[in-house]
Amino acid sequence: MAETAQARGFSRRSFIKGAAALTAAGALAGCTPKTNDKDKVDPEAPVSSDELFSGTCRGNCGGGCFLNVHVRDGQVVRTSARDMPDPQYNRICTKGLTHVGRMYGANRVLYPMKRVGARGSGDFERISWDEALDTIAEKWKGYTEQYGPTAIMFFLGSGNYAALSGSCNSVGAYQRVVNVMGCSYCSLDVDAAVGFGSSRATGGIDLANELTDRKNAKTQIIWGNNPTISLMHTMHFFLEAKENGTRLVVIDPVYNASASKADWWVPIKAGTDGALALGVLNVLLENGWIDDETLRAKTNCGLLIKEDGTFLRMSELGVEPTEGDPDPLTGKPAVVDPPAVWDEAAGKAVAFSETAAPALTGVPDINGVKVQTVYENAKGYIAQYPPAVAAAVCGLTEDHVRELARIYHEDGPVTTEIMMGMNHYRNGHYSAWPVYLVSLLTGNAGKPGAAIGQSEEYLPQMLYSNSAAACSPKDSSGKPCRGQANLIHTVQIADVLETGKLLGEDLTIKSAYIHCSNPVVTMCDHDYTTGWFDKLEFVVVADLCMTETCKHADIVLPSAHWFEQVDLGFLFSTHPYLLWQDKCVEPLGESKPDFQIFGLLCEKMGLGEFWNITEEEYLETLLDSEYWKSVGCTVEKLKSEKATRIYPEGDKIASAEVFGTETGRISLYQDTVKRAYVSSKEVDESIERGLHWETPTFAGEDRAYRETYPFHLLSEHMRTHTHTQWWDCEYVKEYEPEPIVRLNPDDAAELGIVEGDVVKLSNDQGFVVMKAAINAGLPRRMVSSARSWQIGDFIDGHYASLPSREYNQVCANQAFNDVAVAIEKM
Numbered sequence: 001m002a003e004t005a006q007a008r009g010f011s012r013r014s015f016i017k018g019a020a021a022l023t024a025a026g027a028l029a030g031c032t033p034k035t036n037d038k039d040k041v042d043p044e045a046p047v048s049s050d051e052l053f054s055g056t057c058r059g060n061c062g063g064g065c066f067l068n069v070h071v072r073d074g075q076v077v078r079t080s081a082r083d084m085p086d087p088q089y090n091r092i093c094t095k096g097l098t099h100v101g102r103m104y105g106a107n108r109v110l111y112p113m114k115r116v117g118a119r120g121s122g123d124f125e126r127i128s129w130d131e132a133l134d135t136i137a138e139k140w141k142g143y144t145e146q147y148g149p150t151a152i153m154f155f156l157g158s159g160n161y162a163a164l165s166g167s168c169n170s171v172g173a174y175q176r177v178v179n180v181m182g183c184s185y186c187s188l189d190v191d192a193a194v195g196f197g198s199s200r201a202t203g204g205i206d207l208a209n210e211l212t213d214r215k216n217a218k219t220q221i222i223w224g225n226n227p228t229i230s231l232m233h234t235m236h237f238f239l240e241a242k243e244n245g246t247r248l249v250v251i252d253p254v255y256n257a258s259a260s261k262a263d264w265w266v267p268i269k270a271g272t273d274g275a276l277a278l279g280v281l282n283v284l285l286e287n288g289w290i291d292d293e294t295l296r297a298k299t300n301c302g303l304l305i306k307e308d309g310t311f312l313r314m315s316e317l318g319v320e321p322t323e324g325d326p327d328p329l330t331g332k333p334a335v336v337d338p339p340a341v342w343d344e345a346a347g348k349a350v351a352f353s354e355t356a357a358p359a360l361t362g363v364p365d366i367n368g369v370k371v372q373t374v375y376e377n378a379k380g381y382i383a384q385y386p387p388a389v390a391a392a393v394c395g396l397t398e399d400h401v402r403e404l405a406r407i408y409h410e411d412g413p414v415t416t417e418i419m420m421g422m423n424h425y426r427n428g429h430y431s432a433w434p435v436y437l438v439s440l441l442t443g444n445a446g447k448p449g450a451a452i453g454q455s456e457e458y459l460p461q462m463l464y465s466n467s468a469a470a471c472s473p474k475d476s477s478g479k480p481c482r483g484q485a486n487l488i489h490t491v492q493i494a495d496v497l498e499t500g501k502l503l504g505e506d507l508t509i510k511s512a513y514i515h516c517s518n519p520v521v522t523m524c525d526h527d528y529t530t531g532w533f534d535k536l537e538f539v540v541v542a543d544l545c546m547t548e549t550c551k552h553a554d555i556v557l558p559s560a561h562w563f564e565q566v567d568l569g570f571l572f573s574t575h576p577y578l579l580w581q582d583k584c585v586e587p588l589g590e591s592k593p594d595f596q597i598f599g600l601l602c603e604k605m606g607l608g609e610f611w612n613i614t615e616e617e618y619l620e621t622l623l624d625s626e627y628w629k630s631v632g633c634t635v636e637k638l639k640s641e642k643a644t645r646i647y648p649e650g651d652k653i654a655s656a657e658v659f660g661t662e663t664g665r666i667s668l669y670q671d672t673v674k675r676a677y678v679s680s681k682e683v684d685e686s687i688e689r690g691l692h693w694e695t696p697t698f699a700g701e702d703r704a705y706r707e708t709y710p711f712h713l714l715s716e717h718m719r720t721h722t723h724t725q726w727w728d729c730e731y732v733k734e735y736e737p738e739p740i741v742r743l744n745p746d747d748a749a750e751l752g753i754v755e756g757d758v759v760k761l762s763n764d765q766g767f768v769v770m771k772a773a774i775n776a777g778l779p780r781r782m783v784s785s786a787r788s789w790q791i792g793d794f795i796d797g798h799y800a801s802l803p804s805r806e807y808n809q810v811c812a813n814q815a816f817n818d819v820a821v822a823i824e825k826m
C-alpha cells in the first residue's frame with residue numbers, strides 16, 4: 001500500500017512531543033484553556049509514585065477496556081491496562097492510553113455557556129450553573145404548559161457506555177430522566193439493518209458465542225467487519241485461533257489490515273453480500289447439503305402461503321383462535337391463530353406444531369385455496385442466483401461461491417463475524433437475511449465453534465437488569481412517573497417540526513437536549529441536521545468538549561469526564577465483565593457528572609421527588625434481579641473487586657434451539673411486514689415478505705447515479721478516534737492531523753492525482769475538500785475516508801454533507817456507505 005507516513009503528517013518525534021502540545025492554549029471562544037501545570041503531565045514518570053484507581057474506557061468502539069488511572073497531586077497523569085480476572089481479556093489501545101489528552105485538552109468545556117453569536121458560530125459566553133439551569137427550567141416549563149412535556153426531545157448518542165452518566169438507553173439513568181420528564185425521545189438510527197434483516201430469520205435471538213470460543217471453530221469467517229481497526233480485541237481472538245489452526249476467511253471489498261491476515265480473502269464487490277449468500281444457498285440446495293429433515297424440523301419451510309402473500313391460518317380451516325400471553329405493552333392477550341402446514345400422512349392441513357413431517361412441495365389446493373410452501377417460495381427466489389449469476393453480481397468467480405458453500409457444509413464448525421460491512425447500505429437488511437440463513441441452515445450456530453453475529457456482550461444488561469425500578473420511579477404516594485412519550489427517528493424530525501404531527505397525532509417540539517452525541521457530524525446529511533437544529537427554539541447540549549454540535553446549541557453544559565465520577569461500565573463491550581469506575585479526581589472546572597445534571601434538571605422542573613436517589617442506590621436498584629445475584633454481580637462486589645463476570649464460568653455458547661420467530665424456528669418467509677419508522681412512502685410488502693435482494697441505491701454499480709458520480713465512497717472507522725471522540729486529543733492529532741481520502745493508484749493516475757494533492761468529493765447532496773492518499777488495497781472506483789472529523793478540519797465543505805438521509809422503505813438505518821461521489825483535483 002502506497003500510503004506514506006509523511007502524507008499524514010506523522011513522525012515518531014512529533015508524536016512524542018504531543019505531550020507538550022497538550023498544554024498549548026488554543027482555546028475556543030467560550031472554552032478556557034487547561035488550568036493545570038504542564039510539568040505534572042509526565043507520561044514517563046514512575047508508576048510507583050502514582051495513586052492507582054480503577055477505570056473503564058467506554059466510548060462506542062465496543063472495547064470497554066479495563067484501565068488503571070494513575071493520579072498524582074489530584075490530577076490524572078496517565079492510564080494503563082489493568083488486569084481482567086481472565087487475562088485473555090487484557091487489552092488496551094492508543095486511545096485508552098491518551099485519556100490525559102482528552103481530559104486536559106484545550107477544547108474541554110469547563111463552564112456552562114450560552115450562545116451569543118449565530119448558531120454554529122462558536123461564540124459563547126460563560127454563565128453560572130444557576131443561570132443555565134434557571135434558563136432551561138423557565139423555557140421547558142413554558143413549553144410544557146403550552147404543549148406538554150413532549151415538546152422537549154431528548155436525543156441520545158453513543159458517547160459513554162456507563163449506567164449512571166452514559167448512553168445506555170432503556171437501562172441507564174438517562175432513561176430515568178426521560179421517563180420522569182415524560183418527554184419525546186429521538187434515537188440515533190445507526191447500525192440497524194443487519195439486526196432488522198437477521199431477525200427475519202431468527203426472531204432477534206443472540207447467536208454470537210463468547211470470544212474465547214473462537215479457538216473451537218474450524219473456520220472463522222469475517223463477513224463485513226474490520227476488527228484490526230474497529231474491534232481490536234476481537235482481532236486478537238481471531239488471530240490466536242488462527243495460530244491454533246483455525247482457518248480465517250475475510251469477505252471484504254478492501255484489502256486492508258484484517259484482509260491481509262486472512263488465509264483466504266474474498267474480494268466481494270461492495271453492497272452485494274446478499275447476492276453472494278443467495279448464490280451459496282443455491283449451491284447448498286443443489287448439492288443436497290441442506291437436508292429435508294433440517295428444513296422440516298428447524299425451519300418454517302412447511303408453512304403455506306396463499307396467493308395474497310399471507311399464511312393460510314387455522315382459523316380459515318374452522319379452528320377458533322385462542323388467547324396467548326398478554327402483550328407486555330398493552331396488557332391485552334395475544335390472539336393465537338397458528339399457521340397451517342400440509343400433513344402428508346394424514347392428507348390434511350394441520351397447525352404447524354402438530355406434525356414433524358410437513359410437506360415441503362406439491363401441496364394441493366386446500367378448500368379451493370391455492371397455496372405454495374415457504375420452501376417453494378424461497379427455493380424459487382434462490383434459483384435466480386445460480387453461482388454464475390451470483391459471481392457476476394459480486395465481482396467474484398463461481399469457484400468463490402462454490403468454495404464458500406463447501407466450507408459451510410464441511411469445514412465447520414464455522415463462526416461468522418458480522419458487523420457493519422453490509423449494514424450501512426440501504427439494502428443491508430435484504431443482505432442480512434440470506435447471509436444468516438447460510439450459517440443457520442448448515443448448522444453453524446448454537447454450539448462450540450459455531451456462531452454468527454456481532455461479538456458484543458450486552459444481553460444480560462438489557463434483559464435481566466431491574467430497569468423497571470431503576471428507570472421508572474414512583475413518587476412518595478406511589479404515583480408512577482410519566483414515562484417516555486414516543487420514539488422519533490432522526491429522519492422524521494424535520495417532518496415533525498414542519499407538520500406538528502407524529503403518526504397522525506399532534507406533536508409540537510420546541511427544544512432538544514443532546515446527550516453523549518455529536519449528531520451534526522455523525523448523522524447523514526449535514527444540512528438536514530443543522531436545519532432541524534435551526535428550527536428548534538432552544539437546544540441544550542451536554543458534552544465534555546466543544547464539539548461542532550455544541551456550537552449549534554443555545555446552552556452548553558460541561559459534563560464531567562469518565563474518571564471524575566463513580567460509574568459502572570455497562571451495556572456494550574467485547575468482554576463479559578461489568579467494570580467499576582472509581583472517582584479518581586474532582587471534576588475539572590465547573591463540570592458535573594451527567595447523573596447529577598439529570599437530578600438538577602428534574603428538581604428545577606418540580607420533579608425532584610422522582611430523582612430521590614444516589615449513584616450507588618441507582619446501581620443497586622439496577623442490579624437488583626435474580627440474574628445478577630446468580631452470577632454474583634453486586635455493587636458491593638464491584639466496589640471491592642472492580643470487575644465481575646456477567647455469565648457463569650466457561651465459554652458462553654449461544655443457544656440455537658428456540659428462535660424468536662412466530663413458529664420458534666428459522667424463518668425463510670414472514671407474512672407480517674414490520675416497518676421501523678413512519679414515512680408517507682407506500683411500502684411494497686411483496687418485496688419484504690420473502691427473500692429479496694437489490695443493489696444499493698446510490699453505491700450500486702448498476703445504478704444510473706453512478707454515471708454522474710462514478711466513485712463509491714466508503715466511510716471507514718478510525719483507529720485513533722471513536723467516532724468523533726479523541727478528535728481534539730493533541731497526542732492523536734500529532735499522528736493523524738487531518739482527514740484524507742484514499743484512492744486506488746490506477747484511479748488516481750487517471751485523475752492525475754498524486755499523494756498529498758487536494759481533491760474535491762461531491763454529489764447531489766454536498767461536497768468536501770481534503771487531501772488524497774494513494775492506497776492499492778482499494779478496488780477501482782471505490783474511495784475511502786474516515787468520517788470522524790468536524791467542520792474546521794476539512795479544507796472546505798463537510799464529509800457529513802455527502803450521505804443522503806433517505807432510509808430504505810421499512811428499515812430505519814443511516815446508510816453511511818451507500819454513497820457515490822465525483823472526484824476532481826483542486
Ligand SMILES: Nc1nc2c(c(=O)[nH]1)N[C@H]1C(S)=C(S)[C@@H](COP(=O)(O)OP(=O)(O)OC[C@H]3O[C@@H](n4cnc5c(=O)[nH]c(N)nc54)[C@H](O)[C@@H]3O)O[C@H]1N2
Nearest residue numbers: 061224225226230254270271419420421717718721722723
Ligand atoms: N477505533 C474505532 N473502533 C470502532 C469505532 C470507531 O469509530 N473507532 N466505531 C464502532 C462502531 S459504533 C461501529 S458501528 C463499528 C463498525 O465497525 P466495522 O464493522 O468494522 O465497520 P466498518 O469500518 O464500517 O466496515 C467494516 C468492513 O466492511 C467492509 N465493507 C464495506 N462495504 C462492504 C460490503 O458491502 N460488504 C462487505 N462484506 N464488506 C464491506 C469495509 O471495507 C471494512 O473492512 O466499529 C466500532 N469500533
Ligand SMILES: Nc1nc2c(c(=O)[nH]1)N[C@H]1C(S)=C(S)[C@@H](COP(=O)(O)OP(=O)(O)OC[C@H]3O[C@@H](n4cnc5c(=O)[nH]c(N)nc54)[C@H](O)[C@@H]3O)O[C@H]1N2
Nearest residue numbers: 157158159160516517518522542559715723724725787816
Ligand atoms: N459518515 C458516517 N457517519 C457515521 C458513521 C459512519 O460510518 N460514516 N458511523 C456511525 C455510527 S456506526 C455511529 S454508532 C454513530 C455514533 O454517533 P455519536 O454517538 O453521535 O458519536 P460520537 O462521536 O461518539 O459522539 C459522542 C459524544 O459524546 C460525548 N461524550 C462522551 N462521554 C460523555 C459523557 O459522559 N457525557 C456527555 N454528556 N457526553 C459525553 C463525546 O465527547 C462526543 O462528543 O456515528 C455514525 N456516523
Ligand code: SF4
Nearest residue numbers: 057063064065093096
Ligand atoms: S478506545 Fe476502545 S479499544 Fe481503545 S482502550 Fe478505549 S475501550 Fe479499549
Ligand SMILES: [Mo]
Nearest residue numbers: 060190191420
Ligand atoms: Mo455504530
